Amino acid sequence: MQTVLExxxxxxxxxxxxxxxKGRLHDLFQVENDINKVSLTRGLPxxxxxxxxxxxxxxxxxxxxxxxRGMDVSxxxxxxxxxxxxxxxxSLIFGINxxxxxxxxxxxxxxxxxxxxxxxxxxxxxxGGLMITEPNYGSDALNMRTSYQQTxxxxxxxxxxxxxxxxxxxxxxxxxxxxxxxxxxxxRDVDFFMTDNSVASQQIEVSTLxxxxxxxxxxxxxxxxxxxLPAEQALQPESTGIKLMLDMLHRSRMQFPGMGMGFIKRLLxxxxxxCEARKVSGMSxxxxxxxxxxxxxxxxxxxxxxxxxxxxxxxxxxTFDLALQGIEANSMKALVTDLMQESAQISxxxxxxxxxxxxxxxGRSVVDSRPFQIFEGSNEMLYAQIAEGVLKLMRKGxxxxxxxxxxxxxxxALAAADFAGNIDFKIPESAKQRELIVLGRIIARVICFxxxxxxxxxxxxxxxxxxxxxxxxxxxxxxxxxxxxxxxSNPFKVYEDSSDWTQFIKA
Numbered sequence: 001m002q003t004v005l006e007x008x009x010x011x012x013x014x015x016x017x018x019x020x021x022k023g024r025l026h027d028l029f030q031v032e033n034d035i036n037k038v039s040l041t042r043g044l045p046x047x048x049x050x051x052x053x054x055x056x057x058x059x060x061x062x063x064x065x066x067x068x069r070g071m072d073v074s075x076x077x078x079x080x081x082x083x084x085x086x087x088x089x090x091s092l093i094f095g096i097n098x099x100x101x102x103x104x105x106x107x108x109x110x111x112x113x114x115x116x117x118x119x120x121x122x123x124x125x126x127x128g129g130l131m132i133t134e135p136n137y138g139s140d141a142l143n144m145r146t147s148y149q150q151t152x153x154x155x156x157x158x159x160x161x162x163x164x165x166x167x168x169x170x171x172x173x174x175x176x177x178x179x180x181x182x183x184x185x186x187x188r189d190v191d192f193f194m195t196d197n198s199v200a201s202q203q204i205e206v207s208t209l210x211x212x213x214x215x216x217x218x219x220x221x222x223x224x225x226x227x228x229l230p231a232e233q234a235l236q237p238e239s240t241g242i243k244l245m246l247d248m249l250h251r252s253r254m255q256f257p258g259m260g261m262g263f264i265k266r267l268l269x270x271x272x273x274x275c276e277a278r279k280v281s282g283m284s285x286x287x288x289x290x291x292x293x294x295x296x297x298x299x300x301x302x303x304x305x306x307x308x309x310x311x312x313x314x315x316x317x318x319t320f321d322l323a324l325q326g327i328e329a330n331s332m333k334a335l336v337t338d339l340m341q342e343s344a345q346i347s348x349x350x351x352x353x354x355x356x357x358x359x360x361x362x363g364r365s366v367v368d369s370r371p372f373q374i375f376e377g378s379n380e381m382l383y384a385q386i387a388e389g390v391l392k393l394m395r396k397g398x399x400x401x402x403x404x405x406x407x408x409x410x411x412x413a414l415a416a417a418d419f420a421g422n423i424d425f426k427i428p429e430s431a432k433q434r435e436l437i438v439l440g441r442i443i444a445r446v447i448c449f450x451x452x453x454x455x456x457x458x459x460x461x462x463x464x465x466x467x468x469x470x471x472x473x474x475x476x477x478x479x480x481x482x483x484x485x486x487x488x489s490n491p492f493k494v495y496e497d498s499s500d501w502t503q504f505i506k507a
Contacts (some may be wrong), residue, residue, distance in 0.1 A: 002179070005439060006254070013077065013220040014060075014069060014072075014075050016104045018078060018079075018082065020055075020124060021055055021057060021079070021082055022082045022085075023053075024055060025082060025083065025085075025087075025090075027084065028048060028051070028052065028086075028087070029086040029087055030431065033048065035043075035086065035087060036281070036353070040216065040358060040359055041216065042216050042217075043169075043216070043217055043218075043219060044089075044090070044217045049264065050125060052090070052107060053125035053127075054125060056122065056216070057079050057083070057094060058094065058097050058098065058102065058121055058127075059121075059122060060072065060075040060076045060079050060098070061076055061097070061098040061102035061103055061106070062102060062121055062122060063106055063114075063118070064119050066114065066115060066118035066119065066122065066400075067118070067119075067122045068118065068328045070099055071103065071106060071317065071318060071319050072317075073255070073313045073314075073316050074309075074313035076098050076099075076255065076258060077255060077257065077258030077261065077309050077312065077313060078258070079094060079098075079258075080094055080098070080255070080259050080261070080262070081257030081258055081259075081261035081262035081265070081309070082261050082262060083259075083262065084260070084262035084263040084266070085262030085263070085265060085266045086262075086263065086266075087217065088263050088365065088368045089215045089216065089218055089221070089257065089368060090217065090347065090371060091258075091259045091262065092165060092218060092259060093127070093165070093166065093217065093218060095255065095256075095258070095259050096128075096129050096130070096145060096165045096166055097127055097128055097129070098187050098250035098255070099169075099248075099251060099255050100128075100129060100130035100174070100248070100252055101127075101129055101130060101172060101173075101174055101284070102121070102128065102489075103248075103251060103318050104130075104174060104192075104235070104247075104248045104251075104318075105117065105128070105174065105194065105235075106243075106318055107247075107318040108192070108235040108236050108237060108244060109194065109235060109236070110232045110233070110234070110235075110236060111234065111257065112232050113194070113232055114439070116318060117194070117196075119171060119191075119260040120171065120172075120248050124172040126172065127166060127170045127171055127172075128163065128165040128170050128171065128172035128173065128174070128443070129165060129170040129172075129173055129174070130174045130176075130248075131146075131161040131172070131173050131174065131175040131176060131204075131223060131225075132144070132245070133161060133162060133163050133164065134146065134159070134160060134161055134162065135160060135162050135222070137486075138163075139377060139378065139381055141176070141190070141245070142190065142242070143160070144176060144177070144178060144190070145159055145160075145178075145186075146158065146175070146176065146177040146178070146225060147178050147180040147186055148159065148177045148178075148179060148180065148191070148193070148475075149179070149180050150231075151228075153228055153230075154228060154229050154231045155193060155228070155229040155230070155231060155233070155234065156227075156228055157175060157177050157193055157195075157225055157226075157227050157228075157229060158225055158226050158227075159177060159225045160222065160224055160225065161175070161222075161223045161225060162208075162210075162220075162221065162222045163210075163220055163375070164220065164221075164223060165218045165219075165220060166218060166219065167206055167209065167214075167219045167220050167221040167222075168206040168209065168221065169218050169219055169222060169348055169469050170197070171196070171197050171198065172192055172194060172195065172196055172197065173194070173195045173197075173204060174193070175192065175193050175194075175195055175204075175237065176189060176190050176192050176227060176241075176245065177190070177192075177193065178190055178191070179191065185473030188240055189240050189241045190240045190241040190242055190244075190245055191234060191235070191237075192234070192241065192244065192245070193233055193234050194229075194233045194234075194235065195227055195229065195233070196233075196360045196468070199320075199328075201227060201228040201229045202228070202229060202230075203222070203227070204223050204224070204225055204227065205224040205226075206221050206222070206223055206224075207221070207222045207223070207224050208221045208222040209221040212221075212371075213367060213370075213371075214364070214367035214368040214369075214370065214371065215368050215371065217503040238321070240310055242472025243321075243323040243469055244323075246322070246323040246324075246326070246428060246498065247321055247322045247323040249329075249376060249377075250323065250325050250329035251316050251318070251322050251329075251330040252314070252320035252324060252376060253314040253330060253332055253333035254312045254322070254325075254328070254332050254333075255312055255316060255330050256311055256332060256333045256336050256337065256372070256376075257305050257308035257309045257336045258309060258312075260305045260336040260337070260339065260340050261305050261306065261309055262307075263340055263343075263365070263369065263387050264298065264302050264305050264339065264340060264343050265302055266361070267298060267343045267344060267346075267347040267361075267362070267365060268295075268298045268299060268301075268302050268343070268433075270347065270361055270362070271294075271295060271346070271347045271350050271351075272286070272295060274350060274351060275291055275295065275350055285350065291350065294349065294350060295346075296348055296467055296471070297342065297343070297471060298343045298346055298347070299464065299467060299468075300464075300468040300470075300471040300472075301339035301340075301342065301343050301469055302336070303452055303461075303464040303465065303467065303468040304336070304339060304448050304449070304451075304452060304468055304472075305336055305339060305425075305455075306452070306455065306460075307448060307449070307450075307451030307452035307454065307455050308332050308335075308336055308448055308451055310451060310454065310455050311332075311451040311454065312332065313492070314501075315328075316467065326385060326389055327385075327386050327389045327390065327411065327443075327447070328411055328447060330382040330383070330385055330386050330440075330444075331386055331443065331444035331448055332448065333376060333377070333379075333382060334373075334382040334383055334386070334441075334444055335444045335445065335448050336448075337369070337372040337373045337379060338373060338379060340369040340372055341372070341373055342368060342414075343365075344362065344365035344366040344368075344369045345366060347361075347362040347365060347507050348362035348363055348365070348366050350362075380437050382440070383436070383437045383438075383439075383440030383441050383444065384386045384433055384437050384440055385506075386439075386440035386443050386444055387435075387436040387437070387438070387439040387440040387443060388436060390397075390405070390409075390439075390443055391427060391431070391436075392407070392493035394427065398415075400426045400427055401424065401425070401426055401427075402423045402424070402426075402427055402442075403419075403420055403423045403424040403425075405414060406423065406443070406446055408445040411447050411450065411452075412443070412446045412447055412450055412454050414450045414454065415446050415447075415449045415450035415453055416446060417472075418449070418453075418469060419446055419472075419473060419476055422473065422476045422477050422480050423442065423476065423480070424447070425480070427439070432488065434488075435483060438479050438482050438483055439479075439483065441475075441479050442479045442480065445472045445475055445476055446472075446476070449468065449472045452468055452469075453463055455464070482495065482501045
């Protein structure tokens with residue numbers, strides 16, 4: 001039966017809005033349209049996207065002063081989860097708007113222009129995004145070449161950006177650039193400016209659209225920037241632009257679990273249903289021990305993601321300065337996106353041959369979740385930064401034992417003792433980057449399991465808590481084994497000498 005939804009307004013309570021929103025998304029993606037077919041075309045059908053936006057899901061990230069729901073993080077995460085249960089692409093569209101435009105604009109935007117911008121989101125279904133990445137400067141954002149100069153008319157901003165989600169589709173952008181001196185030198189700090197595509201002098205030209213491997217609903221490409229802006233469209237940092245950027249990115253990373261939540265739950269539900277219905281030699285797949293293990297891995301991911309959402313709801317609102325919260329932010333983003341990809345891979349494996357189709361939820365999920373491990377900082381880089389941050393604190397406290405440090409570190413103090421048998425070792429004085437990555441994987445798991453323990457203390461399902469602990473303990477044990485193996489092998493640039501197997505066939 002089709003859900004009939006009246007035109008929603010923010011006067012409708014969130015607890016009433018959310019089930020209506022979920023129901024309408026279900027109908028749009030699974031009843032009135034076949035998401036398995038829709039996912040194979042570039043972009044969502046415009047009428048479908050407009051109907052979704054007309055339900056005002058982005059109102060959760062608009063202040064109440066401008067007609068929104070008030071920027072409650074738990075509401076933002078629940079909207080992201082509702083969307084990702086049906087479509088990871090749709091959830092990412094919401095995530096870009098919420099964490100990379102609306103929240104930073106609400107915190108740092110000039111009060112003189114907030115009303116007009118938020119009104120367009122509330123009344124005209126506008127969308128916004130963020131431009132930092134450049135073709136030659138991906139994670140090396142502080143060396144970006146996009147620059148600006150102050151003129152009599154305001155700000156002249158020029159440069160080139162790429163891989164921005166919603167390329168050519170967003171109405172507003174927050175664009176990062178560095179101030180250019182008269183001699184051509186670029187300032188070390190970074191500034192951010194809001195552009196409005198409805199103003200001719202602020203329009204950003206799209207020179208190329210990419211054929212992105214997944215996330216077909218979201219356009220990506222190359223953006224050519226040559227815009228004139230009034231001075232009031234500059235964001236207003238509380239100290240430096242770099243700290244503003246870190247605060248914004250860390251908040252976004254802490255809210256990744258919202259996108260992961262619905263996605264992992266959908267894969268869990270689909271996999272449980274499939275394995276119960278699928279019979280092999282007269283018994284369902286769920287009776288096979290190997291399948292039980294695989295399903296429990298997805299369930300553990302569901303539990304860990306739940307803990308992250310709970311913790312993020314309490315600590316990532318715009319009232320907090322997250323510039324120095326890199327260890328926790330990076331732990332959430334890196335681990336939840338690894339869990340998303342692993343859950344998708346398991347779901348595809350359990351689905352068998354049918355899963356290896358782009359129009360099957362498992363196959364599509366593998367492709368769509370993969371870039372989450374790359375954008376907003378590749379996971380390897382983030383894990384290394386986690387380890388570097390912890391090692392810096394250990395050196396400051398003159399501590400060399402990982403367990404001893406984590407037992408007194410606030411982000412792990414509740415969980416560290418549970419892994420005592422695995423993490424009771426001394427950290428080497430100088431660790432290679434590959435060791436830092438593995439060490440970061442260990443620390444991230446202890447940090448995120450602590451979030452589960454915090455929920456457990458409030459009455460969360462203890463069976464799921466124990467299950468997730470067993471998997472985290474196993475993971476950490478394997479990573480400690482990697483550290484102890486001391487594998488420092490390197491590639492050979494010239495490798496073809498005496499390496500052609502056809503010369504070594506036994507007669």
